[in-house]
Amino acid sequence: MTQSYQPPQSESTLMKVIKLLRWDKPAGRLILMIPALWAIFLATHATPPLPLVGVIIVGTLATSAAGCVINDLWDRDIDPEVERTRDRPLASRALTIQTGIVIAIIAFACAGVIALYLNRLSFWLSVAAIPVIICYPLAKRFFPVPQLVLSIAWGFAVLISWSAAVAELDTATWILWGATIVWTLGFDTVYAMSDREDDRLLGVNSSALFFGEYAANAVAIFFFLTAVLLGVLGVEMELHFGFWIALGIATVFWSIQYGKLRQEEILKPYGQIFRQNVWIGFILLAGMITGLIF
Numbered sequence: 174m175t176q177s178y179q180p181p182q183s184e185s186t187l188m189k190v191i192k193l194l195r196w197d198k199p200a201g202r203l204i205l206m207i208p209a210l211w212a213i214f215l216a217t218h219a220t221p222p223l224p225l226v227g228v229i230i231v232g233t234l235a236t237s238a239a240g241c242v243i244n245d246l247w248d249r250d251i252d253p254e255v256e257r258t259r260d261r262p263l264a265s266r267a268l269t270i271q272t273g274i275v276i277a278i279i280a281f282a283c284a285g286v287i288a289l290y291l292n293r294l295s296f297w298l299s300v301a302a303i304p305v306i307i308c309y310p311l312a313k314r315f316f317p318v319p320q321l322v323l324s325i326a327w328g329f330a331v332l333i334s335w336s337a338a339v340a341e342l343d344t345a346t347w348i349l350w351g352a353t354i355v356w357t358l359g360f361d362t363v364y365a366m367s368d369r370e371d372d373r374l375l376g377v378n379s380s381a382l383f384f385g386e387y388a389a390n391a392v393a394i395f396f397f398l399t400a401v402l403l404g405v406l407g408v409e410m411e412l413h414f415g416f417w418i419a420l421g422i423a424t425v426f427w428s429i430q431y432g433k434l435r436q437e438e439i440l441k442p443y444g445q446i447f448r449q450n451v452w453i454g455f456i457l458l459a460g461m462i463t464g465l466i467f
Contacts, residue, residue, distance in 0.1 A: 419460020
């Protein structure tokens with residue numbers, strides 16, 4: 174078993190809280206924000222009210238922070254045994270469980286206050302997302318593909334943001350929701366591949382373990398479905414040339430990533446691929462905006 178990491182004594186309480194909220198690792202926060210931004214710009218044909226954009230950005234940050242704390246509370250006895258997570262503040266006992274609970278309540282309260290700004294449909298979608306966020310960390314204990322639960326949680330970012338902009342959900346919304354689900358399954362399966370040995374020893378589930386030797390192929394299928402669904406979305410919304418260029422760039426990157434995953438024993442590209450998908454998400458956002466304007 175891996176021994177619990179002991180943080181430096183000089184580390185401030187503020188820094189411990191920042192690490193608990195994962196604000197020291199912005200990639201994970203941005204990758205949740207991206208589908209929300211896709212939705213709000215597509216729903217408004219690239220002319221969203223700036224205050225609403227601000228609300229969505231702050232809301233995703235607050236929700237993501239709450240989800241990270243809930244995850245660490247559930248996994249406080251598992252994380253010390255996993256090399257990647259052993260230095261998390263609750264796992265290393267740098268912060269107490271009581272502190273974690275208080276911070277989670279504060280984060281959810283901030284998200285709740287922000288949700289009050291939204292219309293009725295968006296508000297109730299926000300409420301519906303809470304059980305999924307809270308239960309996701311438990312899924313790895315009994316559900317063979319817990320990354321699917323995370324993907325559903327990510328999908329709420331699309332539904333909430335789209336409905337916040339236009340107070341309804343239409344065909345394009347659900348196509349984007351589907352694209353977000355399979356995209357998240359793809360990059361989070363990659364993320365899970367780095368923890369396979371630890372997860373196997375601990376007896377917890379992950380999509381990387383579920384697909385086994387075919388994990389790289391599963392990721393390729395998820396990214397392929399993402400490209401297909403985004404292409405269908407482009408046709409449905411009559412997006413112009415800029416979007417198709419962005420989708421082409423994204424597809425090339427996903428193909429390269431699949432090639433690296435096929436050589437994972439040599440390259441171990443998991444973190445790099447995860448971070449690249451943040452940039453791919455923003456490239457697609459730029460393509461959506463230009464595809465609507467020009």
